[in-house]
Every structure is written in C-alpha cells, then in structure tokens.
Amino acid sequence: MSADPLSDSTLLLIITIAVVAAAVAVVAVAGFRLSRSHRELGTDAERATFRALHSAAAAGAQLRNGLEPAGALKASRQLRALLNCAAFAMTDGSGLLAWDGSGAAAKQPDSGVVMGLAAQALGNGRTQVAVLDSALRESLGLPEEDSDLKAAVICPLNVDSRVVGTVIILSKQPSAGLVRATNEVAGWVSAQLELAELSASRTLLAEAEVRALRAQISPHFIYNSLNAIASFINTDPQRARDLVVEFADFTRYSFRRHGDFTTLAEELRCIDRYLLLESARFGDRLRISLQIAPEVLSTVIPFLSLQPLVENAVRHGLEAKEGPGLVQLCARDLGAYTEVTIEDDGVGMDPGELRAVLAGLHDGTHVGLRNVDARLRQVYGDDHGLAFDTAEGRGMLITMTVPKNQPGHDA
Amino acid sequence: MNPAIGYTALISVSVITALIGFYGLRISRTTSDFYVASRTVRPWWNASAIGGEYLSAASFLGIAGLIMISGLDALWFPIGYTAGYLMLLFFVAAPLRRSGAYTVPDFAQARLNSTRARHVTSVLVVVVGWFYIVPQLHGAALTIRTTTGLPSWVGAGAVVVIVCLTVITGGMRSITFVQAFQYWLKLTALAVPAIFILLQLGAHSGQPAALPVGTEFFPLADPLNGSSMYGTLSLMVALLFGTLGLPHVLVRFYTNPDGAAARRTTLIVLGLLSVFYLFPTIYGVLGRVFLPRLAAHGSPDATVLLLPGTLIGGLGGDILSALVVAGAFAAFLSTTSGLVVSLAGVISQDLLGGNVRGFRIAAVAAAVVPLGVALGTDSLALAGSVGMVFAFTASTVCPLLLLGIWWRGLTDAGAVAGMLAGGVLCGTAMLFGAQLGADSPWREFLTQPAAWTVPAAFVTMVAVSLATAGRRNPGVARFMSKLHVPERPHALPGQSV
Numbered sequence: 081m082s083a084d085p086l087s088d089s090t091l092l093l094i095i096t097i098a099v100v101a102a103a104v105a106v107v108a109v110a111g112f113r114l115s116r117s118h119r120e121l122g123t124d125a126e127r128a129t130f131r132a133l134h135s136a137a138a139a140g141a142q143l144r145n146g147l148e149p150a151g152a153l154k155a156s157r158q159l160r161a162l163l164n165c166a167a168f169a170m171t172d173g174s175g176l177l178a179w180d181g182s183g184a185a186a187k188q189p190d191s192g193v194v195m196g197l198a199a200q201a202l203g204n205g206r207t208q209v210a211v212l213d214s215a216l217r218e219s220l221g222l223p224e225e226d227s228d229l230k231a232a233v234i235c236p237l238n239v240d241s242r243v244v245g246t247v248i249i250l251s252k253q254p255s256a257g258l259v260r261a262t263n264e265v266a267g268w269v270s271a272q273l274e275l276a277e278l279s280a281s282r283t284l285l286a287e288a289e290v291r292a293l294r295a296q297i298s299p300h301f302i303y304n305s306l307n308a309i310a311s312f313i314n315t316d317p318q319r320a321r322d323l324v325v326e327f328a329d330f331t332r333y334s335f336r337r338h339g340d341f342t343t344l345a346e347e348l349r350c351i352d353r354y355l356l357l358e359s360a361r362f363g364d365r366l367r368i369s370l371q372i373a374p375e376v377l378s379t380v381i382p383f384l385s386l387q388p389l390v391e392n393a394v395r396h397g398l399e400a401k402e403g404p405g406l407v408q409l410c411a412r413d414l415g416a417y418t419e420v421t422i423e424d425d426g427v428g429m430d431p432g433e434l435r436a437v438l439a440g441l442h443d444g445t446h447v448g449l450r451n452v453d454a455r456l457r458q459v460y461g462d463d464h465g466l467a468f469d470t471a472e473g474r475g476m477l478i479t480m481t482v483p484k485n486q487p488g489h490d491a
Numbered sequence: 492m493n494p495a496i497g498y499t500a501l502i503s504v505s506v507i508t509a510l511i512g513f514y515g516l517r518i519s520r521t522t523s524d525f526y527v528a529s530r531t532v533r534p535w536w537n538a539s540a541i542g543g544e545y546l547s548a549a550s551f552l553g554i555a556g557l558i559m560i561s562g563l564d565a566l567w568f569p570i571g572y573t574a575g576y577l578m579l580l581f582f583v584a585a586p587l588r589r590s591g592a593y594t595v596p597d598f599a600q601a602r603l604n605s606t607r608a609r610h611v612t613s614v615l616v617v618v619v620g621w622f623y624i625v626p627q628l629h630g631a632a633l634t635i636r637t638t639t640g641l642p643s644w645v646g647a648g649a650v651v652v653i654v655c656l657t658v659i660t661g662g663m664r665s666i667t668f669v670q671a672f673q674y675w676l677k678l679t680a681l682a683v684p685a686i687f688i689l690l691q692l693g694a695h696s697g698q699p700a701a702l703p704v705g706t707e708f709f710p711l712a713d714p715l716n717g718s719s720m721y722g723t724l725s726l727m728v729a730l731l732f733g734t735l736g737l738p739h740v741l742v743r744f745y746t747n748p749d750g751a752a753a754r755r756t757t758l759i760v761l762g763l764l765s766v767f768y769l770f771p772t773i774y775g776v777l778g779r780v781f782l783p784r785l786a787a788h789g790s791p792d793a794t795v796l797l798l799p800g801t802l803i804g805g806l807g808g809d810i811l812s813a814l815v816v817a818g819a820f821a822a823f824l825s826t827t828s829g830l831v832v833s834l835a836g837v838i839s840q841d842l843l844g845g846n847v848r849g850f851r852i853a854a855v856a857a858a859v860v861p862l863g864v865a866l867g868t869d870s871l872a873l874a875g876s877v878g879m880v881f882a883f884t885a886s887t888v889c890p891l892l893l894l895g896i897w898w899r900g901l902t903d904a905g906a907v908a909g910m911l912a913g914g915v916l917c918g919t920a921m922l923f924g925a926q927l928g929a930d931s932p933w934r935e936f937l938t939q940p941a942a943w944t945v946p947a948a949f950v951t952m953v954a955v956s957l958a959t960a961g962r963r964n965p966g967v968a969r970f971m972s973k974l975h976v977p978e979r980p981h982a983l984p985g986q987s988v
Contacts, residue, residue, distance in 0.1 A: 093868050094622065098918070150965070345748070374667055375746050380591070413666070415836045415850040416593070463846075481847075484745075485593045487601035490973070 135162045136268065143272040146280065147237075147245055152178035159265055160249075165258070166229055167250040170269075171198050173243070184229060185250050189220045198246040201234040205243045207263055208234040209254050228252050233259050235266035239273050286458055290340060290382075293455045297334040298391065298448070301354075308361040323360055326353045334384060341489045344411060344418065345377040347386045351409070354387055358394050364404060366394065371410045376418040380486045382455050388448035389422045389466075389478050396446060397426025397476055417481050425475040434468055449478075456480065459489075496809055497638030500816035504676070505653050508824060511669050534752055538759035540667045541743045543674035545572075545760075546767060547623075547826035548630025551677060551819050553874030554768070556792035558775025559785060560872070564723070565775065568874050569768035571727050571881075573761060575734025580757040583735055585750030586896045586974040593745060594837050595738060595888055602895045604964040605903030611910055613841045615887045616738050618914075619880060620834040621861045623737070624827055626876045628865035630792070631823045637793045638816050644866055650820075651862045654828045658835065658854040666832070667746055673825035674763065680818020681770035684799040684811040688777065691803055721942065722935045726878060729941035733881025736888030738837070739829035749978045774798055792873050795819070831857045879921055882941040886913030890948045894956075896974055901952065902962040909952025917944040 122130070139158035142151040152170045156178045160168035167181030176191040197216075201208045210216070210232040222229060231254035237245040247266040251258055305327055312320035330353040333346070348370075359366045390407065398405035408423045429446075437446045438453055453466045460482060470476040550572060557565035592598035595616050600609040628647035635646030734740065747753040778785065778794035781801060785791050796819065799811035834857035835850050843849030887910045894901045894909075917940050924937030964970070 094625070094864055097864070098618070150961075378745060378748065414847055415832065416840050417847065485591070485597045487591060487597070490591075 132162055135159065139269075140272050143269065144276055144279065146273060146276040147172045147177060149177050153180065155269075156180040159247075159269075163249060163258070163261055163265060165249040165251045167248075169194060169248040170237075170245060171195060171202075171248065172245040173202060177245070181250065184223055185220075187221050193219045194248065197232060197248060198234055201236045201246050202243055205236045205238065207236070207259065207266075209259060210234065212250070230254070233262045235262050237266055237270045237273060239270060239277060244273065290455055290458050293451050293458075297331065300395070301357075301391065302331075304361055305357045308357065312360065319360075323357060326356050329353055330357065334387075336383075339490065340383050341380050341486075342383045343377065344372075344379045344381055344386075344420070347381060347384070348372065348377075348409075348411075350384075351387050351390050354390065355394075355407075362394075362398070366398065367404055367406045369406065369408045371408075373411055373413045375413040376411050376484070379418040379482060379484050380489050381418075381420075381480075381482055382452075382459055385452050385455060385480070386420060386422070388452050389480070392446065392448055393422055393424035393426065393476065393478075397424035397428070399426075401426045414481070416484060418484055420480045420482075421477060422480075423475065423477045428470045428472050428474040428476050430472050431468075431470060434470060452480075456482070493809060494639040494641075496813045497635060497816055500638075500813045501635075501649065501820050504817045504820045504824065508653075508669055508673070508821075509657060511672055534747070534755040534759055536667060536671050537743065537746050537752075537756045538763055539671035539674045540746070541670075541740060541756065541760045542763040542767065543670035543672070543677070543821075543825045544739055544743060544829035545737075545764070545826070546674065546677055546822055547877065548627045548819070548822055549874045549877035550768070550771065551681070551822040552630050552633070552792045552795050553626075553872070553877065554771040555775035555778055555794045556790070557872065557874045558772065559778050559782075559791035559794050562779075565874065566772065567723055567726055568730070568878065569764075569772065571730025572734070573764040573768060574727075575731050575881075576757055576761050576764065578731050578735055579740075580754060580761070583741075583892055583896060584744060584753040584757045587741060587892070588744045588747055588750045588753040589976075589978065590970075590974050593742065594833065594840075595736065595741060595892070596837055596841065598895065599891060599906065602964065602967075602970055603901070603903040603906055604966060608903040608906050610841065611907050612888070612891065613837050615910055615914060616837050617834055617857075619736070619884050619888065620738055620830045620837075620857065621864070622880045622883065623877065624830050624858070624861035625865045625868070626873045626880075627823045627827045627830075628862060629868075629876070630819065630873055632865065633790055633792055634796060634816060634819050634823075637790070637796050638812075647862055647865045650823045650827055651858045653824060654831050655855055655858050657828060658831055659851045666828075667743075670743075670825055670829065673821045674767075676821045677818045678763075678767055678770075680814045680821070681767070681774070681795070684803075684815055685770050685773050687807070687811060688799060688802050689773070692777075719935060722939050725882075725935075725939035725942035728945055729878060729882035729885050729939070732885035732889040732941070732945055733883075735892055736884040738833040739826070742829075742833050742836075751977070771795065777802075827858070882921070882939070882944070883914065883917050885941050886917040886944040886948045889945070890952050894949070894952055898953075898956075899967055899971060900956050900960065900963065902956045902959045903964070904959040904962055905952045905954075905956025908955040909948045912951040913944050913948025916940065916947055920944065 135158040139155035139162075142155040142158070145151050147170070156168045156170055157180050160180050160182075166183060167179065167185035169179045169181075170177045171194060174195075176188075176194045179188040179194070181187070196219075197210055212220070212222070212229055212231060217229075229250050229252060231251055233249050233251065233254055235247045236243045237247060247262065247269060249258075249262055305323075309320050309323045309327065312323065330350060333350045333353075355366070355368055359368075390409065393407050398407070406425050409420070410423075411418065411420045433442070434446075434449075436442050438450050440450060449466065457465045464481060464483075467479040467481075468476065469479070550569070554565060554568050557568060587598065590598055590601065592601050596609045596613040599612040600606065603609075628650060631646035631650040632643035633646070635641050635649070636643050639645075744753045744756070747756055774795045778791070778798055782794055782797060785794055785797070796812070796815055799815055800808045802808075803811060831854055835854035838853035838856060839846075839849040843853055890909050890913065891906050895906070920937045920940035924934055924940070927934040927937065
C-alpha cells in the first residue's frame with residue numbers, strides 16, 4: 081500500500097486516546113478494588129466469618145439451577161475451602177456430579193465407586209462415616225503410600241424429605257466436629273436445592289400462566305363472522321367462498337398448538353384475515369390504515385398478542401360508534417426495540433375504568449386487553465406492558481414495545 | 492468551483508433523504524386487502540440498501556484518489572471491498588440471519604452465554620464504528636473545502652448534525668428505502684458525469700481537453716508503482732475478512748425474511764458493487780492525466796469532485812459537478828447514519844439500559860466522538876484509513892463470527908482472548924508502523940498487519956477454547972441447529988394443523 085503521511089497523525093491521535101482511556105479505566109478499577117478491600121478489613125475472627133459467608137454465598141449462586149455438574153463443581157470448590165477437607169464430592173441419586181480434591185485425592189475416581197460409598201446414605205437418609213481401608217483406597221484411586229486419608233463422611237441431601245443426593249468428604253481424621261460441620265454443610269446445600277426447586281416451580285408457574293393467558297378466539301367473532309358469511313351466500317357466492325377460506329385460515333392460526341411466540345409478520349397476516357372478515361360485516365364503516373416498517377417484520381412477539389388489540393379497537397371502539405371509523409396500525413423500528421401502535425377513533429374509555437380492567441377488578445368486556453398486558457409483563461418485564469392513551473369519546477391509542485433481540489424465544 | 496454548487500447539492504441531498512425517511516413508510520395501502528408478504532423487502536431493495544450503506548467516502552472519493560497516488564495497486568481496494576461480500580455470502584449471511592441476534596454483541600451473548608464476552612465485543616464494535624466514521628467526516632470536510640471554500644469543520648459538523656437530527660427525530664423510519672435510494676444516487680452521481688466526460692474526450696480529440704498524444708496512464712518508471720507481494724496479500728486479507736464484521740452491514744440482513752433471501756441479497760450486492768466500482772477507476776485514470784498536480788500537492792481524494800468541472804466547462808460542468816457533490820454527500824450521510832444507528836443500538840443496550848431515550852443519547856455519543864477525532868486530525872488517503880479499520884475488524888470481530896458460526900468448540904474465554912490478542916496486535920502494529928520512516932523494511936509489515944494479526948487472532952481463539960473446553964456453552968447444540976437448519980417453512984393453505 082502507498083504511504084499516506086497524513087493519516088499517521090490520525091492514527092496516532094486515535095491510539096493515544098485509546099491508550100489514555102484504557103489507562104484511566106485500569107487505574108479506576110484498581111482504585112475501586114483497593115478502596116473496597118480496605119473497607120473489608122476487620123479483626124481476624126470477623127474476616128474468617130466474612131470468608132465463610134462469602135464462600136457460602138458463592139456456592140449458593142452456583143446451586144441456583146439445582147444439582148447439575150457444572151454448578152456442583154464450582155460449588156464444591158467453595159465448600160471444600162469452607163470445610164478444609166482433602167476432597168469434596170457431590171452426587172445425585174444416580175451418579176457422581178462433582179469431585180474437587182487436592183494432593184492425593186486430586187484425581188476424580190470412578191462414578192460407580194463413589195456411588196457405592198453413597199448407597200447407604202442414599203438408602204436410609206442418615207449420615208455415614210466410612211473408614212478408608214486399603215481395598216476402598218485402591219478403588220478410589222488413592223495412592224497406597226500416602227495413607228493420611230482415613231475416613232469419608234457421607235451426608236444425604238434432603239429436599240422435601242426426599243433424599244436427592246449426597247455430599248461426600250474425605251478427611252484425615254473424622255472428628256465429631258468435622259462430621260457435625262459436614263452435616264451442617266449438607267443441610268445448607270439441601271436448603272439451596274429447595275430454593276432452586278422453588279424457583280424452578282416458579283418458572284413453571286409463570287409458563288403455565290402464560291399458557292393459560294394465551295388468547296382464545298372470541299366466540300362473538302365466530303358467531304358474527306359466520307352470520308356475515310351467511311348473508312353473502314345468496315347474493316355473492318364467490319365472496320362467501322373466499323370469506324370461508326379466510327375464516328378457515330384464521331382459525332387454523334388461532335388454534336395452532338406449537339410455540340408461544342410468533343413473528344410480527346405472521347401475526348399481521350392473521351390480523352389481515354381478521355379485518356377482512358370484520359369488514360364483511362361492517363362494510364364501508366370500517367377503514368383501515370397500516371404502516372409497517374419492513375425492518376421489524378421478523379421481530380418475535382407473543383402468539384396472538386396483537387390480534388386481540390385490533391379486535392378490541394374494532395369491537396369496543398368502533399362498533400358502538402355512529403358513522404365510519406378508522407383503525408390505524410403502525411409498526412416502527414426504534415433501534416433495539418420494535419414499537420407497534422394501534423389507534424382507533426372510536427368511543428374511547430374512561431381511564432379510571434381502564435385501570436380497573438387492567439388490575440383485574442372488572443370482568444367481562446376488554447378482558448383481551450388485560451390478557452395481553454399481563455402476558456407482555458410476564459414475558460418481558462413490567463417495563464413492557466401495554467401503554468394506553470384514551471378518554472371518553474376520544475378513541476384509544478395502544479402502544480406495545482418489545483425488544484428485537486430475544487435469543488430464548490423461537491417463533 | 493462555484494460555491495453555490497456545493498450548497499445546492501448538500502441541501503438537496505439532505506432534504507430528499509429526510510423526505511424519503513419520513514414519507515417512505517407512508518406509501519402503504521389503506522384498504523383492507525393489505526397482505527403482509529407483499530410488504531417484506533425484496534432482495535433487490537435490500538441489496539441496494541446494503542450497497543447504499545456500504546459505499547462510503549472511501550469508495551466514492553478514496554479509490555480514485557489512491558489511483559492518482561499509487562496507480563494500479565489501488566485497484567486491489569475495489570476488488571477487496573467487493574470480494575468481502577463473497578465471504579459474507581459463503582460463511583455468514585444465512586446463519587446470522589437465522590440466529591435472531593440483532594447485533595454482533597447479541598450474537599456473542601447468545602452463542603457464548605457470557606456477558607463478559609458480550610461486553611468485550613461491544614467495546615470492539617464501538618471502536619470499529621468510531622474509526623470508520625472518522626474517514627467519512629474527513630471526506631465531508633474535504634468536499635466542503637473543495638467546493639465551497641468554507642473551513643473543514645463545516646463539512647464534518649454538517650454531516651454529524653444532519654445524521655443526529657434524523658436519527659433522534661426518528662426520521663430514519665424507513666431506513667431501508669433511504670439507503671436503497673442513496674445507492675442509486677451514488678451510482679448515478681458517478682456514472683452520468685463519467686459518461687459525459689468519456690463522450691467529450693471521444694468527440695473532441697483535437698481540443699485541449701482531449702488526451703495529450705502519447706499519454707502513459709501508468710508509466711513503468713512510476714516510483715510509487717511497486718507495492719510488494721506481502722502488502723497486497725495483507726490488504727486482501729484485511730478487506731476480505733474485515734467486511735464480515737462491519738456492524739452496519741450485518742444489521743441489514745435482518746430485513747430479509749429468511750436465510751435464503753439473505754443469500755440472494757448478498758449475491759445481488761456483489762453485482763451492484765462490481766458495477767459501481769467501474770466508475771471510481773475511470774475517474775482515477777483520467778485524473779492522472781488531467782489533474783496531475785493534485786497527486787503531487789493538494790488532495791488527490793478531490794479528483795472525483797474536480798474532474799467534471801475541469802473537463803466540461805460552462806453550465807453543463809456545473810450541473811455535473813453538483814451531481815458528483817450530491818453523490819459524495821449521499822455517501823457520507825448514508826454510511827455515517829448506518830453506523831450511528833448500529834453503534835447507538837450497542838451503546839444504549841450495554842450502557843444506558845436500552846430504552847428509547849438511551850438510544851437517542853447513545854446516537855449523539857456515537858456521532859460526536861468521531862467528530863472530535865476528525866476535527867483534531869487531518870487525513871487525505873480515505874481508502875487507506877478505511878483499509879486500516881478493515882484490518883482491525885478482520886483481527887477482532889471476524890474470528891468471533893466465523894468460529895462462532897462454524898465451530899462448536901468456541902468458548903467465551905477463547906473468544907475474548909482471541910479478540911483481545913487480535914485487537915492489541917493490530918492496534919500496536921499500526922501505531923508503531925506509523926512512526927517508522929518510509930524506507931524502513933518493517934514499515935509495510937507493521938502498517939499492513941492483517942496478514943499476521945488475523946491468523947494470530949484465529950490461533951489464539953482456537954487454542955484458548957481448546958484449553959478451556961469445560962466452559963463451552965451447554966446450549967451450543969440448540970443454538971447451532973438454529974443457525975444452520977433452514978427455517979420452518981411457513982404454513983401453507985390446506986395443511987393440517
């Protein structure tokens with residue numbers, strides 16, 4: 081490449097800035113750490129307590145997903161430091177999950193051997209102390225010459241009075257204190273596992289709630305559509321046929337079983353069919369305007385989260401209104417988010433009443449709005465509920481904002 | 492040159508861009524027979540948009556300028572800029588579209604399941620984006636200086652202000668259509684004057700504007716005409732791999748409905764870029780003959796701007812000059828706004844909590860930092876400085892994407908180590924290379940580091956990943972199948988539920 085003398089100065093400046101910024105960042109981080117470590121100083125006993133609590137907290141975080149190998153291994157490292165034993169192992173009901181040892185016990189033994197040790201504790205749910213005789217030592221892969229390790233303490237892990245696994249430690253001397261400490265650690269691990277199970281069931285509950293909230297096709301709509309189609313059978317059989325096909329496609333989408341998510345494009349296609357059927361009933365009274373930025377069509381949204389909003393605009397906004405009404409649907413690209421707005425110029429609603437509906441105090445009409453709002457909050461957090469802008473006689477504007485990047489959700 | 496030309500061109504490009512931005516979206520039907528499938532962006536539109544966003548100051552002004560200085564060697568730049576899309580087509584386009592990640596940091600987090608890897612990637616993407624905006628602003632400064640005589644900061648400032656305003660007011664609502672328009676504007680702005688110039692030269696072979704008899708376009712004795720094998724190779728590595736990691740290009744692929752459309756789009760982009768690059772070459776060659784003074788002293792990057800006015804006098808020359816200036820501004824605006832939007836997305840999500848207000852603040856930050864750098868420095872070789880950004884991207888983001896998409900074994904530690912190794916090596920090499928004298932044997936080795944920093948980044952990434960195999964993302968199988976298995980076909984009428 082040719083020499084470009086003047087770009088050298090650019091580069092120099094840019095890199096100088098980068099180096100200075102990096103240096104400032106390093107100094108800031110180091111200073112922060114240093115100031116933190118000074119604050120943590122205390123008496124020896126206090127610091128020992130802090131260390132123990134820190135190990136426990138760190139291990140607890142690793143057990144948050146229940147008994148699984150990666151988390152169990154990281155937790156074992158912390159807990160071995162806490163108990164100061166030669167090896168710390170965790171098993172579930174069927175196999176060895178994690179083994180952390182030092183010195184002679186550094187090598188992870190065969191899962192079957194460890195399970196043999198654990199079998200009794202798993203069976204009767206009581207703490208066992210096993211003496212490491214030479215046969216056991218050999219099968220555990222402990223070197224013969226280094227015979228310091230004399231005993232193994234095996235404590236069961238209980239969740240809801242079921243034995244789900246064991247904690248095993250290898251030690252030089254099984255003092256009563258060590259057995260007691262191991263028991264306490266096993267009890268603490270059990271408590272963490274119960275918490276993990278609790279949080280798993282909370283997730284299940286949330287999923288079940290989303291499933292239960294999954295919008296249902298409204299019976300009024302079926303009734304009205306079929307009536308509207310019936311009215312065309314004699315006058316315009318071709319149109320009636322087209323409408324029946326649209327109706328079939330609409331119901332197929334709404335009744336589909338797989339997946340709780342869909343793309344904006346698919347949802348819009350469903351809305352299109354819905355509006356086609358509604359305009360058969362409303363005729364010229366229903367006008368629709370759509371402005372969709374093509375960039376956001378592939379955004380993932382909860383299944384049937386827009387259609388109920390459009391249905392609300394048509395049924396509650398326009399049906400009660402005299403004369404023609406306009407429904408505007410607009411989807412915009414906001415960088416990391418997609419914003420969808422649904423606006424109608426219908427009868428609107430009293431904001432206080434709307435709040436009551438959303439809080440679940442009123443049953444009956446508008447239940448679709450609450451359903452969508454609750455699902456959005458459930459999936460994306462409270463910041464992503466529906467935003468309403470309405471007043472009596474002023475129409476209604478509903479805004480829905482969802483993040484574009486949702487790695488966990490497949491449409 | 493008549494200053495009015497510059498003003499007219501700048502203002503009309505900005506106004507047209509804003510109008511398309513605001514009203515492009517409103518071209519939608521208001522009847523109920525709206526059908527979503529017809530609204531998805533066709534690969535042609537999308538390809539034009541990618542071309543519009545990609546063809547920056549370096550392509551529009553820089554290549555002709557580089558041909559002025561270094562002759563035939565400069566032709567490697569358009570080849571590399573275009574062929575990078577071949578790599579994108581083969582290795583990245585379709586899987587990335589299927590991944591569902593909207594930015595490179597999103598991809599890093601989803602693939603590696605690590606927030607630390609995400610933050611490192613974010614920092615690198617922002618650095619790459621800033622460095623890439625700087626040459627655009629230099630181009631704008633040069634254009635304003637050449638055409639209106641105003642000081643340099645006016646041009647750079649004007650681009651930043653226009654871009655910030657459109658992004659903040661939401662004026663880029665239909666950004667795909669704006670960018671697609673910008674591509675065709677740039678192509679027209681280069682092609683029409685070039686055709687007129689060639690016609691003029693062909694018609695009046697006896698007049699002063701004609702080629703002097705016995706002109707050698709690239710004299711063998713040209714002292715600058717001797718780039719080494721290593722330099723060329725390194726440049727090609729930088730450009731081929733660098734295209735893969737450019738943040739503003741990747742974002743465009745999400746406008747495609749599926750992976751297959753992403754591939755088709757990339758293929759069309761290859762064609763569109765190939766056509767475009769014919770014209771800077773023509774300008775460069777003609778510039779060597781008719782504006783020889785620019786290469787020696789002055790700014791060779793202004794060749795494209797000055798050539799129409801020099802060769803075609805009168806009103807015709809003015810109109811063609813205005814067209815070229817308009818095209819140049821389209822290049823600065825489209826690339827800068829594409830980059831600012833991408834960077835604002837990354838910055839706002841990682842630093843500002845990712846709400847709409849954060850996005851606006853981030854957009855300003857994304858544009859103002861490069862403005863500071865651009866005002867504090869002065870660069871004339873636009874193609875060269877953009878080439879350096881490509882080398883940096885190729886050494887950092889590109890290995891992450893390639894290994895992340897095609898190798899199950901990549902771990903978060905490996906990705907971070909590889910990106911840091913590539914970034915540090917590449918950055919230091921370019922810094923030290925710039926300090927060396929022109930005759931130093933190491934200069935080329937250091938100013939064109941891609942040939943060794945890219946392999947170094949790949950090797951580090953693979954080695955550290957193998958050493959930390961225990962840190963593999965447990966969900967990698969699921970993510971990989973999402974990347975590589977074609978999308979579930981959309982349900983067809985008549986299919987059972």
